[in-house]
Amino acid sequence: MTTPILEIRNLHAGIEGMDIIKGIDLTINAGEVHSIMGPNGSGKSTLAQILAGRDAYEISEGEVLYNGKDLLDMDPNVRACEGVFMAFQYPVEIPGVKMTQFLKAAVNSIREHHGKEALDAVELMGLFKEKAKLLDLPNDLMKRAVNEGFSGGEKKRAEIFQMAVLDPTFCVLDETDSGLDIDALRTVAEGVNTMRNDKRGFLVITHYQRLLDYIVPDHVHVMVDGKIVRSGGKELALELEDKGYSWVDEKLAGAAG
């Protein structure tokens, strides 16, 4: 029995009158890892932002159901509380706010949403330590301000660390591999892999195939110009790596002509 976590139906969206997402259908079931690959400007990150609830985009058509509920109708913080997490491509700095202080606010806000009591400092520290170990995070990172002065690798690892702490149901990873060296990539991937289970769904957005060597997807979709032009298993990623995006582009051109 498969349970859909996310159902995107005929989604059309854009910004300032410009269409970016031009009709996407995608269903992600519990326990599945989907990857969207595509060239720059194909709309991958826009899709991620729309799912996470960024205000800037207008939805012109279609719907998105999350656990059967209308996702697009929820404020971003409600989505987060309901278990939607996005690892940012460019994590944002919040000067003066410690990572622990930030996560304390986030954890307890989510707990409050579910009618649970707030965790106290001791319980939180236990949770943070356990998850930090998973991602091999330096201890001082938690005492530093959120993303401030973090290296590229630290930022991305911190994103996955936050994901582990917040324990979401649906995770979007927006080009988490960009700017990572191979060791950091491996650490991040291991972090994600330990979180894979039959209740959780992932959408991994990436430009390069190499991340998928470590996070092996169940399904791969190729996105070009706001549409999914091809879907397949993990071997599709390898084929893409081999032949390049021009391959799907040419095929597209051929089909149209």
Added chain:
Amino acid sequence: MTSTATTIEEYQRGGYKYGFVTDIEMDSLPPGLNEDVIRAISAKKNEPQWMTDWRLEAYQRWLKMDEPDWAFIDYPPIDFNSISYYAAPKSMDDGPKSLDEVDPKLRETYNKLGIPLEEQMMLAGVAVDAVFDSVSVATTFKEKLGEMGIVFCSITEAIQEHPELVKKYLGSVVPQNDNYYAALNSAVFTDGSFVFVPKGVKCPMDLSTYFRINARNTGQFERTLVIAEEGSSVSYLEGCTAPQRDENQLHAAVVELVALDDASIRYSTIQNWYPGDENGVGGIYNFVTKRGKCQGKRSHISWTQVETGSAITWKYPSCILLGDDSMGEFYSVAVTNNRQQADTGTKMIHIGKNTRSTIISKGISAGVSNNSYRGLVQINKGAHNARNYTQCDSMLMGDKCGAHTFPYIDVRNPTAHVEHEATTSKIGEDQMFYCTQRGLSEEDAISLIVNGFCKEVLQELPMEFAVEADKLLGISLEGSVG
């Protein structure tokens, strides 16, 4: 999904939470200012002749002065003859002997403000000298402090009980003719606090005053004097709230601090006077002169302020670093929203050798407000090896507000080290989205981001004050991100 824009409007209309009026009989003077009014104030307070003369002298000086116009603020001319210069609750005529004698309605007001006047204070370790309009209602913990030789009372009482100290120090830091509003205050001040900490005594608790303007059309002119003798230390907290009214009210206070050799004074303020409504109607004109004199060697004066209220704030808590190796600090958060205007900052006057000063100023502007930092760092000729560090950060919310910085640096000694850093940032949609994506509501996100921005200042506040300041920042700025 609610758009950010609607949320902004909702919260900017959120309203002032302390805008209630206490309905009690008042004993007040009719509006107007002349020598008879000043004599009447002095008489009502049963003051000695020298005090009356001092007031009259200040009044004569004030008459010859002009209202300053250099600040980056804008307001219609004030008619000083339409203000009543004295208001006291009638029931105070005989003076309460204990808390039980305090008018229950007054007590209720304080309770609404959340000020614990009774047992709670023992737990909180705070002694409150509460000023209700012009008369000090209740002074607590006086006896306990008295055993250590610490005097903590109203200035009115100090004039009666400790005339030699008042005579010696009143006007010694802020002279009568220092500026227009200080002169006015010197003539008509009605009450305020007096603190004296004798040689070698560390005051065991934070001393606290709660100012509140209640009566309509009365200016509040408090006068506060804090004296720390050799080797002593004291921390003083000041919180302010005023009821909501359509007309503007004037508040012109003077605070003087004197620190002798090795003494330390920490003065913290949370100012939350009524700021006016979203159209700029009503609100307090807060024209205040605060100055500390580090008179002794190695003395230390530290000002910390969180300014969220008032229609107009004109205020520059300053330090005169007279003693060698003395140290002055100014930590400030100033928030303006809607049509508020703030022109605030500090002056650090280095006179002694090896004097040090630190200025950390955080300005946050939202709505269509204007927020200016104005600061002077002056290193005099004899101030060898003086050092100053200034950091001046502004944060803008939305695109209709203004942040301005007017730093003045005057160095007359080549051994000085003066550093000035300034930044301007915008609370970004990016930061907001990042926080809300992690599950925080918009209000919590703003609170958190602003708290981070102000951290260097907030951490200077005593614990219980920091919590209040944190809440206040959230309330003042809810929904102002666009």
